[in-house]
Amino acid sequence: xxxxxxxxxxxxxxxxxxxxxxxDVSLKIEDGKLVVITGPNGGGKSTLAKLIMGIEKxxxxxxxxxxxxxxxxxxxxxxxxxxxxxxxQPVKFKxxxxxxxxxxxxxxxxxxxxxxKYLSAVGLCARDYIDRELNSSLSGGELKRxxxxxxxxxxxxLSIFDEPEAGIxxxxxxxxxxxxxxxxxDVQDRSIIIISHQERILNIADEIVVIGGGKVDRxxxxxxxxxxxxxxxxxxxxxxxxxxxxxx
Amino acid sequence: xxxxxxxxxxxxxxxxxxxxxxxxxxxRSDSQAIGRRSTDHIVITSKKxxxxxxxEIKPGTKNESVHIPVVLTKSGLKEVVxxxxxxxxxxxxxxVAGCGIDNCGAGDSQHDGxxxxxxxxxxxxxxxxxxxGSGNGVGKRILNPVTEAYLDEGAEMTMEMVQIKxxxxxxxxxxxxxxxxxxxxxxxxxxxxDNQNAVSAYEVVLDGEGSSADVVSRxxxxxxxxxKFDAKIVGNAPCYGHTECDSIIMNNGKILAVPGLQANHVDxxxxxxxxxxxxxxxxxxxxxxxxxxEQEAEEQIINGFLR
Numbered sequence: 001x002x003x004x005x006x007x008x009x010x011x012x013x014x015x016x017x018x019x020x021x022x023x024d025v026s027l028k029i030e031d032g033k034l035v036v037i038t039g040p041n042g043g044g045k046s047t048l049a050k051l052i053m054g055i056e057k058x059x060x061x062x063x064x065x066x067x068x069x070x071x072x073x074x075x076x077x078x079x080x081x082x083x084x085x086x087x088x089q090p091v092k093f094k095x096x097x098x099x100x101x102x103x104x105x106x107x108x109x110x111x112x113x114x115x116x117k118y119l120s121a122v123g124l125c126a127r128d129y130i131d132r133e134l135n136s137s138l139s140g141g142e143l144k145r146x147x148x149x150x151x152x153x154x155x156x157x158l159s160i161f162d163e164p165e166a167g168i169x170x171x172x173x174x175x176x177x178x179x180x181x182x183x184x185x186d187v188q189d190r191s192i193i194i195i196s197h198q199e200r201i202l203n204i205a206d207e208i209v210v211i212g213g214g215k216v217d218r219x220x221x222x223x224x225x226x227x228x229x230x231x232x233x234x235x236x237x238x239x240x241x242x243x244x245x246x247x248x
Numbered sequence: 249x250x251x252x253x254x255x256x257x258x259x260x261x262x263x264x265x266x267x268x269x270x271x272x273x274x275x276r277s278d279s280q281a282i283g284r285r286s287t288d289h290i291v292i293t294s295k296k297x298x299x300x301x302x303x304e305i306k307p308g309t310k311n312e313s314v315h316i317p318v319v320l321t322k323s324g325l326k327e328v329v330x331x332x333x334x335x336x337x338x339x340x341x342x343x344v345a346g347c348g349i350d351n352c353g354a355g356d357s358q359h360d361g362x363x364x365x366x367x368x369x370x371x372x373x374x375x376x377x378x379x380x381g382s383g384n385g386v387g388k389r390i391l392n393p394v395t396e397a398y399l400d401e402g403a404e405m406t407m408e409m410v411q412i413k414x415x416x417x418x419x420x421x422x423x424x425x426x427x428x429x430x431x432x433x434x435x436x437x438x439x440x441x442d443n444q445n446a447v448s449a450y451e452v453v454l455d456g457e458g459s460s461a462d463v464v465s466r467x468x469x470x471x472x473x474x475x476k477f478d479a480k481i482v483g484n485a486p487c488y489g490h491t492e493c494d495s496i497i498m499n500n501g502k503i504l505a506v507p508g509l510q511a512n513h514v515d516x517x518x519x520x521x522x523x524x525x526x527x528x529x530x531x532x533x534x535x536x537x538x539x540x541x542e543q544e545a546e547e548q549i550i551n552g553f554l555r
Contacts, residue, residue: 085537094494
């Protein structure tokens, strides 16, 4: 189980003032649950995900994973403890190949056949990709699917996806949803956090957390929250005060 | 022919040899030829006036290889060696060179190899050259290779030059002249560490219509090392030339990239790219999210980059 206790995160701004991006967030992600975090752009969703992975360190508050305080642990230590993170914008590498990344991700010398399974699961013709470099020769959508394949190969107890649907428009949404459903079957009690604006992803959630202006605006079961989101003109418009800010 | 342990280790590093190679070879250790074999199509003879060998590859020779590794295991040894390759029409061969120096002593050890390649019409050569140094003596390990390639009509040459570890001082010079439709591809991989110094200079002259050159260097400069990459392409005809220098800089390393393009013909198309920078922070973080430590992540990134 993942628990955030009064987590805040601020960055220094001009004139010596701090800007708070995440404000006193408390959340529990139970084992085996698929939780979708949604809310307006610039509301602090991605920052919250990075705080859980350890890419950013909270200004105050605590993060507990399976009862252990991981607030001061490095990214590496958190990864080893069973947290994985799919980047919103996958990182490119000159020289490293898809197979290299899948091997690093799985933590073992994965056989080519096994690596291919993960690529096939995300809708890529594996043999065409296994030896490709993770560089600009791959399209945004291809990089995104390879990013998701790495998370599949890690099979950790908590997986975080930052806007997994972005850039994979051509890939049918059904497949992406099947991937998430499959993940829940493969690993018992595996928790999944997905940051998303997509109604169809919201629809497979057990719970939905709405973040706006750095705070938890509301949270609850899908049945409770989804109608309130769909009832408004747009998922993106319900929160004021943060319009026009960049995604952080 | 038997190799001692140091010879064997150096031969493994520079030529991936675990034993006497297949095909033609000439193995030189501490200024002596310790083994040589010619084949029906590839004839190796000693030069008479200077130290070195002539390698004659007969026209039409296909799928054969020549290994000419050099090892230095004695401290204080300095040598200049001239090797000339005459590659006949339509031959298609692999040439593996390379030099390994183990210096445990106080004197500098130095090997300056001058390699000249004369490729006749339609000949194809893949040339692999690895340089490696080891040993903990205060004497330097110095390698100053000169490579010259003269490509006749339609000839193609691919050079893979690798120097990853242990060479204190290197000044490499590569000169090539290409006739009609000849093609040169260079892939250089270089890593310097500690106080090492490496200069790599190219001058490629595209004389023939339809000739092309693609010179790409990837390098890593760590610790207090210095590198200079000086790539010049001259286009004297309708031709295509591309040079690229892509470098990772670490610690107190210093890198100087000097692009040089000279077009003497209106249809010469020449392009240079150079990029120097440290390892991107997001690359390190990404690999750390997969469970690697920062140091392991750095190693993976560099290994991939220099592959």
